[in-house]
Amino acid sequence: MKVDMHVHTSKSDGRDSLHSMVEAAEARGLDLIAITDHGPGHGSGIDERQALETKKEAELLQPNYHVRILVGIEAEILPTGEVLLDSREGLDIVLASYHGASSVEAYYQAVLRAVTDPKVDVLAHHAWVIGGFEQAGEYDDVLIERMAAHGVAIEINSKHALPSWDFLIKCRDAGVKYTIGSDAHRAADVGSVAWAKNTARHIYGDKGLFLP
Ligand SMILES: [Zn+2]
Numbered sequence: 001m002k003v004d005m006h007v008h009t010s011k012s013d014g015r016d017s018l019h020s021m022v023e024a025a026e027a028r029g030l031d032l033i034a035i036t037d038h039g040p041g042h043g044s045g046i047d048e049r050q051a052l053e054t055k056k057e058a059e060l061l062q063p064n065y066h067v068r069i070l071v072g073i074e075a076e077i078l079p080t081g082e083v084l085l086d087s088r089e090g091l092d093i094v095l096a097s098y099h100g101a102s103s104v105e106a107y108y109q110a111v112l113r114a115v116t117d118p119k120v121d122v123l124a125h126h127a128w129v130i131g132g133f134e135q136a137g138e139y140d141d142v143l144i145e146r147m148a149a150h151g152v153a154i155e156i157n158s159k160h161a162l163p164s165w166d167f168l169i170k171c172r173d174a175g176v177k178y179t180i181g182s183d184a185h186r187a188a189d190v191g192s193v194a195w196a197k198n199t200a201r202h203i204y205g206d207k208g209l210f211l212p
């Protein structure tokens with residue numbers, strides 16, 4: 001099954017329209033695409049109402065395509081660990097990600113709480129922050145335990161080549177499912193998931209893909 005479960009449209013900070021993103025997914029033979037524009041609190045984020053408008057547009061497009069179109073959101077994790085989304089009602093998938101952590105400790109403090117929020121399906125681009133940092137083993141073990149307990153999947157993000165194989169092996173062993181995302185911000189990058197697919201195949205084999 002060919003999937004890309006993390007793409008942005010021009011409604012947030014992507015360059016191309018929903019229609020262009022879906023066309024690109026269809027042309028590349030994808031079976032499933034998830035539209036996940038940035039949510040409230042992000043510099044170019046949209047609100048829940050706008051995401052639901054995208055959902056309606058996607059439902060109108062759907063009969064013309066093989067690729068199944070999901071519509072969700074990439075919600076912001078705040079420094080407190082709160083996930084900035086009033087309601088996920090009507091949305092197919094909710095990614096949560098932390099874009100602005102100031103330190104490894106600040107990142108994990110927030111993310112450890114965020115994955116216990118029942119609105120969250122997937123932790124996106126784990127361990128990516130401006131400047132970057134190595135993943136921290138002692139926090140990662142607790143994080144994976146919590147994700148398993150709360151049924152939160154881990155995103156294998158092709159754009160950032162994250163998370164590490166070590167981390168994903170622990171996720172697999174704990175029963176944490178995965179998603180695959182290009183994090184595409186333009187149609188040309190839809191389905192650019194070679195690294196993620198290859199990683200998933202080696203680590204998860206043919207099991208463990210999270211589907212909402
Ligand atoms: Zn992001």
Ligand SMILES: [Zn+2]
Pocket residue numbers: 006008074183
């Ligand atoms: Zn993104």
